[in-house]
Amino acid sequence: MGQVYQFKVALKHRKTLWRRIEIEGSQTLKDFDRIIRQAFQHDLHDHLSEFYRRRVWEAGGLGEISPYDGGPGAKKRLDRLGLAEGDKLEYVYDFGDDIQHVLTLEKIKEPAEAGAYPRVIAQNKPQYHYCEVCDQGKKTIATWLCIACSEEEGRSVYLCEDCIMGKEHADHFAEKIVY
Ligand SMILES: [Zn+2]
Ligand SMILES: [Zn+2]
Structure with a gap:
């Protein structure tokens, strides 16, 4: 089993709403997309999304992810993105509603003995x-x-x-x- 990436994912325009997510390096942006959608109660079956190395809509998008057919970003692995602890990514869900998230890579660590990834391990106090x-x-x-x-x-x-x-x-x- 490869290393686990621990991200804090927050809404860009409502930073008090956040989830801490662990995902394996061998998992894909499609896996990451899916758990972000679940964690923030976005629709799992509708709307495009995309991860960015920089700010959303700037150059450097990692490819659209589509709930219908995958899309060019879907198969990219986390551990092939050249990320280091402290790096930030951005993520947009729904190109129309333009719901932006900021993702901070807090840690790259060894996996727990028993764990199904990706998973949410913490969240803001509601x-x-x-x-x-x-x-x-x-x-x-x-x-x-x-x-x-x-x-x-x-x-x-x-x-x-x-x-x-x-x-x-x-x-x-x-x-x-x-x-
Ligand atoms: Zn009413
Ligand atoms: Zn009521």
Whole structure:
């Protein structure tokens, strides 16, 4: 088994949202892409993504990754990129929504005895919002921000899964909250 690469992956424009991810050097950018999508609740089956040695959209992109057919970046191995501890990469999910992430290679280390890679080993402490409808004494974590209601009321309207699906909000434009 080869070495393991430990990255801290954070949203570029919301740095308090981060995941620490371990991946083997012999694994590919496709494997890395998949666990980032899972960890940040991006769609696993839609939208292109790409890793960059520099800033997103600058020269030096490592090739598109497509959930449909792989794409030119998919087969590249981590340990063939010439990375050293402290190096930064960037990653963009969805070329339309342009959700950018900064990846810091914290460590290159020996693998644990038993481990399935890639895996998330740590994440930010979540700052939960609670559903304002269910919030009668019991705290239900909100997983949705109703954009339609928030704009109409001039404040953030946070809701749980059941409430966003309820009659009042079912046809409202809403955004999933990632913690
Ligand atoms: Zn609720
Ligand atoms: Zn609503």
